[in-house]
Amino acid sequence: xxxxxxxxxxxxxxxPLHLGHYAGSLANRVRLQHEHHxxxxxxxxxxxxxxxGRAADVQRHVREVVLxxxxxxxxxxxxxxxxxxxxxxxAELTVLYLNLVTVAxxxxxxxxxxxxxxxxxxxxxPAGFLAYPVSQAADITGARATLVPVGDDQVPMIEQTxxxxxxxxxxxxxxxxxxxxxxxxxxxxxPGIDGRKASKSLGNAIAxxxxxxxxxxxxxxxxxxxxxxxxxxxxxVEGNVVFAHLRAFDPDQAAVAELExxxxxxxxxxxxxxxxxxxxxQALLAPIRxxxxxxxxxxxxxxxxxxxxxxxxxxxAADVLDDVRQAxxxxx
Amino acid sequence: xxxxxxxxxxxxxxxPLHLGHYAGSLANRVRLQHEHHxxxxxxxxxxxxxxxGRAADVQRHVREVVLxxxxxxxxxxxxxxxxxxxxxxxAELTVLYLNLVTVAxxxxxxxxxxxxxxxxxxxxxPAGFLAYPVSQAADITGARATLVPVGDDQVPMIEQTxxxxxxxxxxxxxxxxxxxxxxxxxxxxxPGIDGRKASKSLGNAIAxxxxxxxxxxxxxxxxxxxxxxxxxxxxxVEGNVVFAHLRAFDPDQAAVAELExxxxxxxxxxxxxxxxxxxxxQALLAPIRxxxxxxxxxxxxxxxxxxxxxxxxxxxAADVLDDVRQAxxxxx
Numbered sequence: 001x002x003x004x005x006x007x008x009x010x011x012x013x014x015x016p017l018h019l020g021h022y023a024g025s026l027a028n029r030v031r032l033q034h035e036h037h038x039x040x041x042x043x044x045x046x047x048x049x050x051x052x053g054r055a056a057d058v059q060r061h062v063r064e065v066v067l068x069x070x071x072x073x074x075x076x077x078x079x080x081x082x083x084x085x086x087x088x089x090x091a092e093l094t095v096l097y098l099n100l101v102t103v104a105x106x107x108x109x110x111x112x113x114x115x116x117x118x119x120x121x122x123x124x125x126p127a128g129f130l131a132y133p134v135s136q137a138a139d140i141t142g143a144r145a146t147l148v149p150v151g152d153d154q155v156p157m158i159e160q161t162x163x164x165x166x167x168x169x170x171x172x173x174x175x176x177x178x179x180x181x182x183x184x185x186x187x188x189x190x191p192g193i194d195g196r197k198a199s200k201s202l203g204n205a206i207a208x209x210x211x212x213x214x215x216x217x218x219x220x221x222x223x224x225x226x227x228x229x230x231x232x233x234x235x236x237v238e239g240n241v242v243f244a245h246l247r248a249f250d251p252d253q254a255a256v257a258e259l260e261x262x263x264x265x266x267x268x269x270x271x272x273x274x275x276x277x278x279x280x281x282q283a284l285l286a287p288i289r290x291x292x293x294x295x296x297x298x299x300x301x302x303x304x305x306x307x308x309x310x311x312x313x314x315x316x317a318a319d320v321l322d323d324v325r326q327a328x329x330x331x332x
Numbered sequence: 333x334x335x336x337x338x339x340x341x342x343x344x345x346x347x348p349l350h351l352g353h354y355a356g357s358l359a360n361r362v363r364l365q366h367e368h369h370x371x372x373x374x375x376x377x378x379x380x381x382x383x384x385g386r387a388a389d390v391q392r393h394v395r396e397v398v399l400x401x402x403x404x405x406x407x408x409x410x411x412x413x414x415x416x417x418x419x420x421x422x423a424e425l426t427v428l429y430l431n432l433v434t435v436a437x438x439x440x441x442x443x444x445x446x447x448x449x450x451x452x453x454x455x456x457x458p459a460g461f462l463a464y465p466v467s468q469a470a471d472i473t474g475a476r477a478t479l480v481p482v483g484d485d486q487v488p489m490i491e492q493t494x495x496x497x498x499x500x501x502x503x504x505x506x507x508x509x510x511x512x513x514x515x516x517x518x519x520x521x522x523p524g525i526d527g528r529k530a531s532k533s534l535g536n537a538i539a540x541x542x543x544x545x546x547x548x549x550x551x552x553x554x555x556x557x558x559x560x561x562x563x564x565x566x567x568x569v570e571g572n573v574v575f576a577h578l579r580a581f582d583p584d585q586a587a588v589a590e591l592e593x594x595x596x597x598x599x600x601x602x603x604x605x606x607x608x609x610x611x612x613x614q615a616l617l618a619p620i621r622x623x624x625x626x627x628x629x630x631x632x633x634x635x636x637x638x639x640x641x642x643x644x645x646x647x648x649a650a651d652v653l654d655d656v657r658q659a660x661x662x663x664x
Binding site for chain 2: 044045048049052053055056058059085086088089091092094095096098099100101102103104106124125126127128129130131134135171325327328329330331
């Protein structure tokens, strides 16, 4: 890995960010922002691809997501926070890239296939949804990103982007843009409090902005081992949401390993483990909540952060668009 | 029809415009430009949807098409001539509209289906090609067009545009853009000189810029009635390319009707009819060729016409984009 990479990450503004985002990506971003050039794209146009009827909700969440970023320690002086819908260059790149990929290829994209099933679209897939790997290729290349942090399930998106980059080189007869690499996260996905996949829409995750009461209630209702009826019984830690959270957030992982052994053997009650987790989450989220509240007291400054970040990101994207237009023999 | 409509027409810059374009649309545009607001969009991005590998050709043809416009009498003081690829607003509208139409609906579009077959794409349809009715909806609404001159085969495109307009009103909860109407041409399609469909790619049409020799050779090689071997024989005028051209361009249509009767009865040779047609086409195309050559002597002025027209068109498109962004709850 070169000493400095250009990283693109982002989120769809469809709800408050939660502990799953923190464990899976936000904590990494806070660390990576000091080592590399990092842009976080708030993908509000991508959010519309399956939320066209809830556009106002999407926009309402944009500012909330920025507050979440600032709350966890994203520093807008080193990380560029940009708003997708305010970057016409990305729409232009998307429209040009649509010519470089076939419908069949998009339909074969495993991520798209899975999400089409998840959303129950069947044949009624919005065209924008089918096209979203192309839009993502525009986002990634439009930031000249060399490294894209993703989960396993998003690797096909990176491949799709690189296919477009190669196809562009093919029609131009020379390299135009650089390919990017996936930065795979080795953090296991944090389950929702009910043991299902954590999801904004299921409301089964602990928001970064959760109040102390909400944190307490969420921990108390966490799915553990339904067969572990008495403290004296042996319990399972696999699929146990409390232990998943302890493994993700407990600063003392040696203690967690001991607790797991104890729980398996029997003699450790859910209430005890939950109390420990609640303390850890309250301690983790209290400063995040405080920074969030502080930032929320100056919304003009929050908006200015997005405006400034978007303006910086547009300079790069306009330069990329110049290169791509030239590959299509269009006037620069 | 209100006294003044806003008309959007256009062409893909994939080759020189020919007599088929003149009979089918250019002559109408010259007439309509004095009665209505008219924008002609040079659809170079749309041309890329099935010519991504021939992008340089597309750009080379842009100026040629403008010269053809000026040659036939399009007056840039009353008609706005705009270049699609220089209007980022249209890309933004396209990306937003993609969320308002399903993949299945695009695949059912009869015009798209036919053209997919014509081009032999099968499953390898470029995504941009499938999306082109959406891009056309962006072009039409982006000009606030109320009237779109089309052939029968393009009516589904108008329906697709109006569906998007209605879907936009649905998500906004109020009307956002006006629907448009098709202005159907009652001019029969002019066949190519070989009797097949006239096509830039088949090279079977007489270009507006054809030289006198090219016109002569084209008329001489025109498909007539293969069974009409001797002048004395009865001949067929149906499917006879020479008569199709006479019906389209002969200023004396009563004489054409008499010639048809004579030809059917027998006693009228192909050479005679072809001489008449050649005279008519030479007379029609000579002033067009002269105006074209005059315009081509000042290419800076041609480019300025496109720049100025595009700038005017962008003012309208930006205003439309504002309205559409508002419907999606995006910042104006």
